[in-house]
Amino acid sequence: MGPExxxxxxxxxxxxxxxYRARIPQLPVQAQVSPGEVAAKLSARAPEQAEPFxxxxxxxxxxVVPGVTQVQHPHYFGWFPxxxxxxxxxxxxxxxxxxxxxxxWQSAPALTEVEEVVxxxxxxxxxxxxxxxxxxxxxxxxxxxxxxxxxxxRATNYSExxxxxxxxxxxxxxxxxxxxxxxxxxxxxxxxFGRDNLRLVGVDPVTYxxxxxxxxxxxxxxxxxxxxxAAVVASIGTTGTTAVDPLAQIIPLARRYGMWVHVDAxxxxxxxxxxxxxxxxxxxxxxxxxxxxxxxxxxxxxxxSLLYVADPGHLIRVMSTNxxxxxxxxxxxxxxxxxxxxxxxxxxxxxxxxxxxxxDGAEAIRAxxxxxxxxxxxxxxxxxxxPGWRVLAPANLQTVVLRHEPAGLVSGTGAVLDADALNAxxxxxxxxxxxxxxxxxxxxxxxxxxxxxVSIGAESTERQDVEELWDLLKQAAETNGTRSAx
Amino acid sequence: MGPExxxxxxxxxxxxxxxYRARIPQLPVQAQVSPGEVAAKLSARAPEQAEPFxxxxxxxxxxVVPGVTQVQHPHYFGWFPxxxxxxxxxxxxxxxxxxxxxxxWQSAPALTEVEEVVxxxxxxxxxxxxxxxxxxxxxxxxxxxxxxxxxxxRATNYSExxxxxxxxxxxxxxxxxxxxxxxxxxxxxxxxFGRDNLRLVGVDPVTYxxxxxxxxxxxxxxxxxxxxxAAVVASIGTTGTTAVDPLAQIIPLARRYGMWVHVDAxxxxxxxxxxxxxxxxxxxxxxxxxxxxxxxxxxxxxxxSLLYVADPGHLIRVMSTNxxxxxxxxxxxxxxxxxxxxxxxxxxxxxxxxxxxxxDGAEAIRAxxxxxxxxxxxxxxxxxxxPGWRVLAPANLQTVVLRHEPAGLVSGTGAVLDADALNAxxxxxxxxxxxxxxxxxxxxxxxxxxxxxVSIGAESTERQDVEELWDLLKQAAETNGTRSAx
Numbered sequence: 014m015g016p017e018x019x020x021x022x023x024x025x026x027x028x029x030x031x032x033y034r035a036r037i038p039q040l041p042v043q044a045q046v047s048p049g050e051v052a053a054k055l056s057a058r059a060p061e062q063a064e065p066f067x068x069x070x071x072x073x074x075x076x077v078v079p080g081v082t083q084v085q086h087p088h089y090f091g092w093f094p095x096x097x098x099x100x101x102x103x104x105x106x107x108x109x110x111x112x113x114x115x116x117x118w119q120s121a122p123a124l125t126e127v128e129e130v131v132x133x134x135x136x137x138x139x140x141x142x143x144x145x146x147x148x149x150x151x152x153x154x155x156x157x158x159x160x161x162x163x164x165x166x167r168a169t170n171y172s173e174x175x176x177x178x179x180x181x182x183x184x185x186x187x188x189x190x191x192x193x194x195x196x197x198x199x200x201x202x203x204x205x206f207g208r209d210n211l212r213l214v215g216v217d218p219v220t221y222x223x224x225x226x227x228x229x230x231x232x233x234x235x236x237x238x239x240x241x242x243a244a245v246v247a248s249i250g251t252t253g254t255t256a257v258d259p260l261a262q263i264i265p266l267a268r269r270y271g272m273w274v275h276v277d278a279x280x281x282x283x284x285x286x287x288x289x290x291x292x293x294x295x296x297x298x299x300x301x302x303x304x305x306x307x308x309x310x311x312x313x314x315x316x317x318s319l320l321y322v323a324d325p326g327h328l329i330r331v332m333s334t335n336x337x338x339x340x341x342x343x344x345x346x347x348x349x350x351x352x353x354x355x356x357x358x359x360x361x362x363x364x365x366x367x368x369x370x371x372x373d374g375a376e377a378i379r380a381x382x383x384x385x386x387x388x389x390x391x392x393x394x395x396x397x398x399x400p401g402w403r404v405l406a407p408a409n410l411q412t413v414v415l416r417h418e419p420a421g422l423v424s425g426t427g428a429v430l431d432a433d434a435l436n437a438x439x440x441x442x443x444x445x446x447x448x449x450x451x452x453x454x455x456x457x458x459x460x461x462x463x464x465x466x467v468s469i470g471a472e473s474t475e476r477q478d479v480e481e482l483w484d485l486l487k488q489a490a491e492t493n494g495t496r497s498a499x
Numbered sequence: 500m501g502p503e504x505x506x507x508x509x510x511x512x513x514x515x516x517x518x519y520r521a522r523i524p525q526l527p528v529q530a531q532v533s534p535g536e537v538a539a540k541l542s543a544r545a546p547e548q549a550e551p552f553x554x555x556x557x558x559x560x561x562x563v564v565p566g567v568t569q570v571q572h573p574h575y576f577g578w579f580p581x582x583x584x585x586x587x588x589x590x591x592x593x594x595x596x597x598x599x600x601x602x603x604w605q606s607a608p609a610l611t612e613v614e615e616v617v618x619x620x621x622x623x624x625x626x627x628x629x630x631x632x633x634x635x636x637x638x639x640x641x642x643x644x645x646x647x648x649x650x651x652x653r654a655t656n657y658s659e660x661x662x663x664x665x666x667x668x669x670x671x672x673x674x675x676x677x678x679x680x681x682x683x684x685x686x687x688x689x690x691x692f693g694r695d696n697l698r699l700v701g702v703d704p705v706t707y708x709x710x711x712x713x714x715x716x717x718x719x720x721x722x723x724x725x726x727x728x729a730a731v732v733a734s735i736g737t738t739g740t741t742a743v744d745p746l747a748q749i750i751p752l753a754r755r756y757g758m759w760v761h762v763d764a765x766x767x768x769x770x771x772x773x774x775x776x777x778x779x780x781x782x783x784x785x786x787x788x789x790x791x792x793x794x795x796x797x798x799x800x801x802x803x804s805l806l807y808v809a810d811p812g813h814l815i816r817v818m819s820t821n822x823x824x825x826x827x828x829x830x831x832x833x834x835x836x837x838x839x840x841x842x843x844x845x846x847x848x849x850x851x852x853x854x855x856x857x858x859d860g861a862e863a864i865r866a867x868x869x870x871x872x873x874x875x876x877x878x879x880x881x882x883x884x885x886p887g888w889r890v891l892a893p894a895n896l897q898t899v900v901l902r903h904e905p906a907g908l909v910s911g912t913g914a915v916l917d918a919d920a921l922n923a924x925x926x927x928x929x930x931x932x933x934x935x936x937x938x939x940x941x942x943x944x945x946x947x948x949x950x951x952x953v954s955i956g957a958e959s960t961e962r963q964d965v966e967e968l969w970d971l972l973k974q975a976a977e978t979n980g981t982r983s984a985x
Contacts, residue, residue: 019585020517027509030596031502048832051612059620063860080609084600097598099505109591109800110516112583114570123566126537134545152842177693195820205691207663334681337944346534356638374549458823
């Protein structure tokens, strides 16, 4: 395809996207397709001859859109927001159009330097320590693995350069809570620590935040057994309940044991743009690394995760390679992002952040974040005020964890009396909401019982959408057939 | 930014990209900027207020384009091709415009199912085993790490679920050659094997391919010492010289020791679209995994790497997580790609492959690949035929490794007589070519001496461009001042 053919098709596609974005409110939120239904509509073999663009565009309408859960929908309240702001979509288009290759500074100096600048813009906007340096990763999962590998290597005085982790004697241990994101346990497993050496530290029964006393006790016990505490992963804003582990107490404790502190702020990073929300990160200046995802609430189109580190030199020592074909005369003077993460080849991801911040402006982004926090507070108040409903965890951010508790299933003090019936009820009404396509919420286990997460923050979600959701939830739960069956 | 504002800006950006692509031949290939020059042109702080799109577009012209090495240029012969076909750029734009969230099948069924179908299209186009399944990863570096983690876990009977690699006794060893990509050694280090347990097996002095007898000897010696061979990484098309390790001999040997075989076909995967090139992968059906990058020569815009595995069940066992908020009723019936790699959140990358293959067609892609192979053969012939020049390795693919050897620096049989002078000469003339902006080639060490890699295969590179390059190389090397200084 040459530039002129691209120009014609590109204009069509831009119009298609603008139209699609405008009609999202009319689409079902959850994709209404069965397993295999999308695949069955596709050709089983690659085409030998070029197809006209109109065929591809028709398949976007006929096959792809109905097969996608509309996370840009104003009634999307599932998982976490996954906003793809149109400003960032333009930035990403520029990235692909340029087709730059990020392997070294030399291969695309602007790819490196725009990233350095924009990552520092975001550091300043979130008031993270001035000395920290950052790099764009694909996801917080990868960023966490990178942090755990860095922790492992610091704890073993760089065993990778010798016999590796397998040559070490006393096992290294890692600490987090059962509310930490699943990628933490995955990272611990992949980094070779072994799940037996992952400690799930106790949490406060009301806030679900890590209890520093429980961490202290776990550390003492492990050290007494001859184990070597290597890392703690603290979450500010867990996925289940947006619980906030108290960094100000955890970090000094971890420091005493020489441990690496990684802060998972995948969701809450965006909130740090608001001065009134910076309490979430109190004490963060003592951490070694922090990851947050602009591709969530901030709205820089997936995938865009930031990993900040206090000491990039350490990261580079763990991650660097230096084959002859990648060397250049300026190597000592420039940042080589290949040594800040796992992949060698990197996309020019900084452009989507750059476009997003420049075309939307920080002020409007902050106003939107505040709108969402207000909406979450409003919903939590409605839920708390209505008999038979309960908010199950502090709504620290924009996510409300709630449950409809029909009479007889939960005691006046909140003790679950009939877990099976309550679970059946919760899953039934949540499924009814989701299957209808009118809105999407996420069932989630809390203290062993199903609850429903309402995560507010799609770019297009206004107060009225939250009001409509609340009507829908009341309608679904309070008239749910399973309730009487139970 | 709303849909109508996006529509207007999007049309401008499409025109900008079409115009930019058309004028690439007029741009210098290597970015002509000094360290810090791009950053100095950018604002030090994020904008509070939205900027007009025209400002951003002006910065693309004034700051970004001059700061990017033009790997889409017809005179780009550096590293490896990194084609960003305009058809795939459209697919990537559709991905961003849709803003789908790939965390589970449920979050975007089409994201999973289009990926399954398109990855199978490419499996069939490359004649890889019918039973193999694949997933899109960001890069071959990540894919290799995933394969090494899978190898580690198979060798330790899934130690990650217990005490981890650190609880194992006899060290696991990994085998490759010194010509393998730098990501292999990095993967070995990150997976915790330790660099001491990475064996660089001897290569043939002419082809630079792994010597099966040397592998056999290394395995025997290690097993006699009580070590446990866990994996071999064989390259088909090394980065330095496109050497092809003989899979048909390596794999049966590895099988005898129960080792995991990962095939790094990052570059050569594209060549497998051509039946006449399938000898590269002879014997591959016995491998456990293979990675190749459509974002290289094939031309699907970065980042797009395919990881195929013989047994996805094993991969899933190593990589899976199952938090409550990601469960759904269809979990047993669908593919959950989060369990096929490191990141949880995934972009809808399959669209760019789908658009690329449909809008260009397999036949035209094959013709382009054949054109590039012909051009490489032509260049190798010219170099071999000209006194004072030498082709240093078999041009198995589209890359020619060459050297200009002034009289007195190399003997008639090819022995280097004055390495320092030869290196100074080579680096000097290559640097002269690159600094001029007229073309880009990559200096690379081979047998301890600098050579020059000419990697043909930018989408726009025709025979005439290769002829112009050859004239340029002759001119630069044969009149190079350093030569007489030496």
